Amino acid sequence: MEGDARKRPVTIADIAAATGVAVSTVSRALSRPSRVSAATRERIQAAARDLDYVPHPPARALASGRTGTVALVVSDVTNPFYFGMIRGTQQQLKAAGYAHLLIDTEDSADHEIAMLHTMRRSLDGAILGASRLPARALVALAAEIPLVTVNRNVRGVPSVVIDTPAGIAQAVEHLVSLGHRSIVYVSGPTQSWSNQARWQAMKAALDRHHLPAARVGPFPSGRGSGVAAADAVVNTGATACVAFNDLFALGMLVRLRERGVAVPADLSVVGCDDIFGADFSNPPLTTLTAPIEQAGRMAVSLLVSRLDHRAPQPQRRAVVLPTYLTVRESTGPRP
């Protein structure tokens, strides 16, 4: 029978009145239950239930400074790479009782700073998925608001990075063992930290085999880049390539098919990340499987543990997650 709609919302003052205690007691009974005797606590909680009391987050935030909200900042919600991250952070945040705010920076560092700066007071912290920010800006921002970065390692800012570079080495071994001698890297956006890291790893791995390191690109992020990339790779005459990410690789696959280039008979392709779709593309993509979702969860854990205990105890500042090569059907012996 709670049909008494259109009423002034219930506040802790109402509960206080109903139970005959002070509002402060109600507040404590509700938020720090141990601070109040069992009997009173019960009475208050019962009253709260009866009155259908719902806390008012903004008021709470104003008084306490804690908002119970964490933002996930991505450069482009469109990118399927983030899907896993959204999912992982969502799960873990919910478990920790935080709300999940989604911010899209549209690939702009300025946007990234501005948004975070503006919203800092309404956030308890933020998780930066693949930040485009220069290191010093990142550090400055971290002073304003608790931050955890993903796939971006800057001294002083806690981070979780997926160790794709190590995976790249595996990929190169794989290709070399298939007889490939001419392997090219398909480069992503220059500002991307991951892109740099992957290219470096690639160079190192090829060097170990005394093979030349070549790359095409850079290409802007997005599946559309696949067609340009495919054409460029074909022009190099390489027999295999490693793409900056699966989005590129998937795009290339489509384009190569269009051009009549057989994969893997004419050209082997390996991607990075193992995003949704990599397993049912044509052919299924050999790729570096990244624990993206886990990275999201991890990032939240790092952040939340820092938020919960007022004592900023020393803890792991940077966690590294391994990747492994998932061999499917886009790679094969040298033609």
Place this chain on the structure above:
Amino acid sequence: MEGDARKRPVTIADIAAATGVAVSTVSRALSRPSRVSAATRERIQAAARDLDYVPHPPARALASGRTGTVALVVSDVTNPFYFGMIRGTQQQLKAAGYAHLLIDTEDSADHEIAMLHTMRRSLDGAILGASRLPARALVALAAEIPLVTVNRNVRGVPSVVIDTPAGIAQAVEHLVSLGHRSIVYVSGPTQSWSNQARWQAMKAALDRHHLPAARVGPFPSGRGSGVAAADAVVNTGATACVAFNDLFALGMLVRLRERGVAVPADLSVVGCDDIFGADFSNPPLTTLTAPIEQAGRMAVSLLVSRLDHRAPQPQRRAVVLPTYLTVRESTGPRP
């Protein structure tokens, strides 16, 4: 030179002090500029800029009741169908100056109610992507907080629905014209409104051709269901099927390939939604292309226009977006 970190944050009181006006004037100069003379306004804005003033959203929310936040509620962030919606709402919300909160109900109606009920005070409104709520619960909730539903039409709650049923008819025509006589529907979760709508449309369309309407399922949402679904369809001996959504269809494709059932030679498959991946699967999927992203944008527009003007002017309560059949390679002549 704003290196004066670790300071007490700037408030409008500081601006008031700096310019020699009252805080109320500052507040008005910042939020309703026309309410203040040009000269004062300039002075105040300049001071705000100098002091690097950033408004405090919770305080604003507490005083005004408006939070500047809108939630997108999905049953499962994991489902690629929502990716387009997330993208669309994100874009439009940002443009309208709202923050974008993401809520996952984990496919539970109880969760959905509880979350929304709890967060209602920190939200200006919510967009329900494929709500699982019974109609009356939906209406009750809409009384608590401004709502717009997507793909769910309940009297009294503004909505945008994607007209997949009309598309289904097209799909059936397509299949019939290819000679198929035995077409089966692969049913999704029973509580899904869309699923019901699609099945009804399917029945009607088949009826028009005096063909029997059959279905398999229901299957739980998720790509995994594809294997069970594929097996079930094969058992019916049908030569074509329409799947509740692309996720199912994509899953089926994988399973059918595994079993050696050729698509479309042995079995034609059509999906719904045209999610990411439908165009590069093997074979590329014939599907009903739904303007999901546009639906998201539309939903936000509906909501925001209702929020902005205090006068709840009569306006379009339900918008319907058309779909069309995208024929790719998963459908072909009857074997």
Place this chain on the structure above:
DNA sequence: TCGGTGGTGACAACCGTTTGCCAAGTGTTG
């Protein structure tokens, strides 16, 4: 010269919680 008018800005009362500080009450100990 005086009353009227429109516009500007100040006062102060909220909005709903949290929390530091303190007083009263309880039980324990010497």
Place this chain on the structure above:
DNA sequence: CAACACTTGGCAAACGGTTGTCACCACCGA
């Protein structure tokens, strides 16, 4: 039995804005 240490709960001051109400001012026409 008194002194003491803990609990327990109340008071009231924040937190940072918004907004209804009203005083004041200058300018206008009569």
